[in-house]
Every structure is written in C-alpha cells, then in structure tokens.
Amino acid sequence: FQIDAITAYNTSSPFPHLLPPDHLICPLPSSQNPWSLPPLCPPPRQSSSSSSSSSSSLNDDEEDDEDEDPSPDCIFTSQQFRSSQGLSVITSPYLASVLLPALSDTSLPPSLPPSPGPSRVPWKIQPLPGRGMGLVATSKIQKHSRIMLGYPVLVVRLDFINGGRYSSKKKREMLDEAVDRLGGGVKKKILGLARSGQNKGDGVILDVLKTNGFGIEVGGEQHLGLFIEGSRVNHNCRPNAFWRYVPSAMAMEVVALRNIQPGEEVAHSYAPLGYTHEERKAVLRQWGFQCRCALCSAPPAERELADSRRERILEIHQLLSKASDIQSSRRIDQLVKEATTLIELEELHPQLVEYYVQFAKAYMMINDLKNGRHYIKKADEMWLFYGGEEHENVEGMNELWATLEEAEREAEDD
Numbered sequence: 001f002q003i004d005a006i007t008a009y010n011t012s013s014p015f016p017h018l019l020p021p022d023h024l025i026c027p028l029p030s031s032q033n034p035w036s037l038p039p040l041c042p043p044p045r046q047s048s049s050s051s052s053s054s055s056s057s058l059n060d061d062e063e064d065d066e067d068e069d070p071s072p073d074c075i076f077t078s079q080q081f082r083s084s085q086g087l088s089v090i091t092s093p094y095l096a097s098v099l100l101p102a103l104s105d106t107s108l109p110p111s112l113p114p115s116p117g118p119s120r121v122p123w124k125i126q127p128l129p130g131r132g133m134g135l136v137a138t139s140k141i142q143k144h145s146r147i148m149l150g151y152p153v154l155v156v157r158l159d160f161i162n163g164g165r166y167s168s169k170k171k172r173e174m175l176d177e178a179v180d181r182l183g184g185g186v187k188k189k190i191l192g193l194a195r196s197g198q199n200k201g202d203g204v205i206l207d208v209l210k211t212n213g214f215g216i217e218v219g220g221e222q223h224l225g226l227f228i229e230g231s232r233v234n235h236n237c238r239p240n241a242f243w244r245y246v247p248s249a250m251a252m253e254v255v256a257l258r259n260i261q262p263g264e265e266v267a268h269s270y271a272p273l274g275y276t277h278e279e280r281k282a283v284l285r286q287w288g289f290q291c292r293c294a295l296c297s298a299p300p301a302e303r304e305l306a307d308s309r310r311e312r313i314l315e316i317h318q319l320l321s322k323a324s325d326i327q328s329s330r331r332i333d334q335l336v337k338e339a340t341t342l343i344e345l346e347e348l349h350p351q352l353v354e355y356y357v358q359f360a361k362a363y364m365m366i367n368d369l370k371n372g373r374h375y376i377k378k379a380d381e382m383w384l385f386y387g388g389e390e391h392e393n394v395e396g397m398n399e400l401w402a403t404l405e406e407a408e409r410e411a412e413d414d
C-alpha cells in the first residue's frame, strides 16, 4: 500500500538508542528553536536508501534503491502548536525548517483562529450504517461556507513510510515516539481513530495514518497530515463538501459545495472527481474499503448512467484539446455547454476548474479571445475558491493569462 502525504526533548524516551550523534541534531540556536523537545534523528540504515517511487512498505525491510538521501528523518515536536493542541512531525531537518513560519499562532490571519473557540459547530460525529463514524449536519449549512477548521497533530513524510531507509521496526518506534511526545490526551484521540479490529498494539499508528492521512505538500514533498476531526469525514462519490489546505498556516478547511440540510451526512471525495464506478472502486480499495455511498449503493442502471456521463465529460475534454481541428466556434460552444451540464448533473462542481481552463484553451486555439478571457477569469476565480490563495496552480494560471495577453496584443497589432 502506497500512501501519499513537526516539536522539545523527552528524557524519558523509550528509545535511547535513537538519540542522534551531535551532527544529526538540527542546528538551531536554542533561542530560535520552536520545537519543545530536541529533534530525535535516528541514523538511516547504511546501505538502504529513500524512494518515493519505491513499492516498499513497512513489511518490506530489504528494499534498496538508487537515489540516496543522506539526511535522516527526525522527530520534531511542538507541544505549544495551536493553543497547545500539539504537533509531531517526522521529516528531514530541511523540510521541517520549511514548516517553521507556520508554527506560530500569532502570525495566523484572523480567518484562521488557532483553536475553534466557543462557537458551536453545525455538525456532530455519529455512527453511520456501514461507514463507521461520520459527520452529520445539525443545522443548515450554507453553500461555500466553512464547515470545519483543523490543524494536524501528526505530519509524516511519505518517503519515510514508503522508502526503505528505516527498518519496519524503527519506523514503528519512531511513529510511537512521535505520538507519545504529544501527551496522553492527544494520543488517546489518535488511537480512537483506529479501525475496529485493529487493536491498539504494534503498527496501529501507521494504520491510522493510512486510513485517515491527508496528502499535503511540504517544500514540494508529499507528506501525510493527520487531523483528528477531519479524519471523521467520510467519502462520497457525489460529495457535498471538499477540503482545502492552507500551507502557510497548516490549516485544513472542510467547505460546503452546496447547501447541506440538517441530518445530511457531510462527505468529501477521497477519489479524483469524475471517475467511473470501477475506477473509484480501484482507488478506494487502496484505502482499504468498499464504498457504501448513495451512488455506489444505487441500482446498476443509475450507476451506469452516471458512468456514461462521466465518460462523456472526459471525451469532451479530449475533443477540446484538439479544438484547432474543429475550427467551429458553434461546435465548441455546444461542447462547452454539454460538459457544463453533465458536470452539474453529476454534482462534480470542483471539476469545473479544470474544464474552464480547457474551454479557455479551446477558444484561444480558434482565436476567440473574448471567450478565452471569459473562461480564464472563471477558472482563476474557481482556483482561488477551491485551492485557496496558495493553490498549486498559481503558476499555470499566470502562464495562461500571459499567453492570452500576448495573443490579444498580436490581434490588436493586426
């Protein structure tokens, strides 16, 4: 199983052998050290190496790979993080340094308070048939409003988990230590996320991470973030919510895609939007469960209709990528309208971001710059909403604007 995805010194460490030689201690002057305990850096195995592309897992101790990363993964802990919620990180010293600006509570914008405060949340966590615990709305939730705000308790570099630089035993010890450093209350909450059947013993933290971790990027590298309440949001193939990550604050927001009525479950999609039933099944198998959302439990005819619409949406994407062959603005208008309607029928609204970009490119290919501008603007607005101001495609959008503006200048010159 391949999964995608920060702290003071504990003298009672159960792993004294993990204590690093001097040169492995993160070299921060103590006055600037944001971590409540000294980082703990067990040396990686001599002959093994890291590899995010490796197929190794915790059960595969003998993995070797060509790219060698000489830096160790260390355990960093801040017990003060977010009004003393606490945070442990397992990553390289360099990547941990990337997180430093996000650690302080005082630099957070007003929209991202360090703790939820006394305000009442519009949901509760309760058992749901066939889906374990889940989030259920207790009052009406407005479209596009924030449903939940959370900060991670654990962030673990994916390469640490999937790579072969540490033995399975060492990985488990480090994960246990990272959680122990957070104190009994947080540890209990983390263990409370374990699947029934998974006892609280060996390897349980890894299992909790695999089934609940959110993929987040730190310094361009994938990490898994564990958010206690966010972990309770189930999957739905027609989601009514999505999650948005704000890297500079390490904040996870769950946001409503549409109005949600009291009693409705709040769920987001763990699989890429637009996949067919079989494609979703394959992705969710990796998460270790069989989906029991309304669409997956619907009669075959309903699922087939959804599949055929999703296949057609993708087909239109491909047709539009060859818009220069079409050369008919009427035909492009038709395809744009058809894709928009199908995306709405399938309730895949976040997919519109990608499609608006495609519509813009198609119009630009046939020199319809007015429509090109219209859809770039719409895509930009949607990227901002779905991805936040720090969204991953800021550069892509800037390039698209630059291409359009150049084409507009050329058209004016002509």
Ligand SMILES: C[S@@+](CC[C@H](N)C(=O)[O-])C[C@H]1O[C@@H](n2cnc3c(N)ncnc32)[C@H](O)[C@@H]1O
Pocket: 130, 131, 132, 133, 134, 193, 211, 212, 231, 232, 233, 234, 235, 236, 287, 288, 289, 290, 291, 292, 293
């Ligand atoms: C991130 S957790 C969500 C919270 C979880 N239900 C709980 O009780 O803590 C993911 C797990 O929830 C269950 N789950 C989530 N969405 C589901 C769905 N649509 N159908 C069935 N099980 C689901 C699966 O067991 C999955 O491994």
